Amino acid sequence: MTSPTVLPLETPTLGDRSYLVHDGEVAFVVDPQRDIDRVLTLLAEHDVRLTHVFETHIHNDYVTGGHALARSTGAAYLVNGADEVSFARTPLSDGQVVAVGERMRVTALATPGHTFTHLSYALTTVEDGLDRSIGVFSGGSLLYGATGRPDLLGDEHTDDLVRHQHASAHRLAELLPDGAEVYPTHGFGSFCSANQSDATSSTIGQEKRTNPALTQDEQSYVDELLAGLGAWPAYYAHMAPANAAGPGAPDLSLPALAEPAELRRRIEAGEWVVDLRSRTAFAAGHAPGTLNFGLDGGFATYLGWLVTWGTPITLLGQTSEEVTSAQRELVRIGIDRPAAHATGGPDDWSDRALSSFGTATFADLAAVRHHREVVVLDVRRTDEHDAARIQGAVNIPLHELWHRLDDVPAGEVWVHCAGGYRASVAASMLDAVGRSLVAIDDSFDNAEKVGLHLVGPSA
Numbered sequence: 001m002t003s004p005t006v007l008p009l010e011t012p013t014l015g016d017r018s019y020l021v022h023d024g025e026v027a028f029v030v031d032p033q034r035d036i037d038r039v040l041t042l043l044a045e046h047d048v049r050l051t052h053v054f055e056t057h058i059h060n061d062y063v064t065g066g067h068a069l070a071r072s073t074g075a076a077y078l079v080n081g082a083d084e085v086s087f088a089r090t091p092l093s094d095g096q097v098v099a100v101g102e103r104m105r106v107t108a109l110a111t112p113g114h115t116f117t118h119l120s121y122a123l124t125t126v127e128d129g130l131d132r133s134i135g136v137f138s139g140g141s142l143l144y145g146a147t148g149r150p151d152l153l154g155d156e157h158t159d160d161l162v163r164h165q166h167a168s169a170h171r172l173a174e175l176l177p178d179g180a181e182v183y184p185t186h187g188f189g190s191f192c193s194a195n196q197s198d199a200t201s202s203t204i205g206q207e208k209r210t211n212p213a214l215t216q217d218e219q220s221y222v223d224e225l226l227a228g229l230g231a232w233p234a235y236y237a238h239m240a241p242a243n244a245a246g247p248g249a250p251d252l253s254l255p256a257l258a259e260p261a262e263l264r265r266r267i268e269a270g271e272w273v274v275d276l277r278s279r280t281a282f283a284a285g286h287a288p289g290t291l292n293f294g295l296d297g298g299f300a301t302y303l304g305w306l307v308t309w310g311t312p313i314t315l316l317g318q319t320s321e322e323v324t325s326a327q328r329e330l331v332r333i334g335i336d337r338p339a340a341h342a343t344g345g346p347d348d349w350s351d352r353a354l355s356s357f358g359t360a361t362f363a364d365l366a367a368v369r370h371h372r373e374v375v376v377l378d379v380r381r382t383d384e385h386d387a388a389r390i391q392g393a394v395n396i397p398l399h400e401l402w403h404r405l406d407d408v409p410a411g412e413v414w415v416h417c418a419g420g421y422r423a424s425v426a427a428s429m430l431d432a433v434g435r436s437l438v439a440i441d442d443s444f445d446n447a448e449k450v451g452l453h454l455v456g457p458s459a
Contacts, residue, residue: 043073086244093108111139141184145199146196277318302399
């Protein structure tokens with residue numbers, strides 16, 4: 001018998017994977033994202049029928065498409081029976097086996113740690129009356145070289161959850177053969193991962209050799225993992241309630257078109273008018289008061305993190321396709337409908353002279369500091385700043401900046417991050433309030449190379 005086909009659906013901007021698995025006739029899906037048209041397209045391409053949709057947990061980092069996908073296709077929607085949800089589902093519990101077609105079997109395995117009710121799903125196939133292990137869909141439990149973070153449900157639960165996470169990793173390692181593939185949902189850049197790995201595939205055997213959850217004793221694992229946890233996006237607080245309510249399919253049609261006068265009115269009303277172009281294009285010229293969250297970086301993660309939830313958002317793209325791409329990113333985190341949109345360029349969006357600011361490298365910063373005093377603003381996270389920083393730099397993490405603009409010292413501001421994307425977002429905020437600034441579009445790895453003095457544990 002041919003092994004089932006496992007098709008990952010990548011969502012790199014959120015650092016997650018969903019999976020469609022089929023045997024040539026029937027299929028199941030694990031942890032689908034909100035934009036279910038991607039799954040429907042795959043089903044049509046492979047000419048298979050979806051019979052089951054599995055959730056490993058009530059997600060904290062994105063709005064699920066599971067409920068809408070099940071309703072659209074008539075598939076069974078399988079969610080842990082212990083989860084408190086407001087929609088009809090097929091409840092699952094530890095050890096329960098689900099037959100998907102005649103040849104695939106999915107076994108639910110309780111793996112608490114990322115949440116208390118987290119389930120992993122072991123896939124086997126039936127050959128000559130015997131089960132053959134294929135792999136495990138481990139959600140936010142066992143990741144590549146890491147585990148899902150245990151602190152998203154609140155500080156009061158973190159100690160219990162991190163110890164559950166260690167035990168759950170060991171449970172999977174003991175129940176499954178070394179050759180079983182590991183298919184996690186998180187761990188590809190998601191803030192749901194406690195650590196990050198560059199691996200794109202793995203097996204139980206590989207994880208036994210390399211994963212701290214399986215190579216360290218419980219206390220060492222607990223201490224190391226908790227010491228490495230940083231901030232997570234603020235929008236996470238809204239994801240679990242949305243998922244427990246059973247979100248419907250998204251509306252990806254274009255919102256209303258806004259003219260320059262309306263864009264100005266929205267900016268002056270405190271709404272967010274977001275320029276989707278690259279940071280280079282934005283710095284060269286933009287409508288005053290607009291904010292730059294380029295589609296070429298962590299657009300949804302940072303916009304969702306920084307915006308005050310419920311603030312109307314207008315999207316500015318060079319084409320309607322760019323606007324639609326941004327909408328697709330936003331519905332995944334529960335921002336369903338932009339207030340308006342406009343296409344073209346800044347000359348089409350502004351009823352007054354354009355704004356601009358300079359860009360530079362760390363070598364430029366090193367040179368200018370020999371001649372005059374400037375404010376060096378580091379918008380990396382606190383843990384990044386503490387590890388290595390430019391001497392004299394002021395650290396205001398990007399996710400705090402919008403509400404701390406008055407804390408930026410007076411003077412010319414040179415703003416940096418680790419690679420340029422966050423610095424451009426910060427620069428657009430500073431520019432919107434009239435600050436004189438330069439955005440450093442460079443890798444922080446170059447700072448010390450050009451003579452900037454670094455301090456911190458790793459400097």
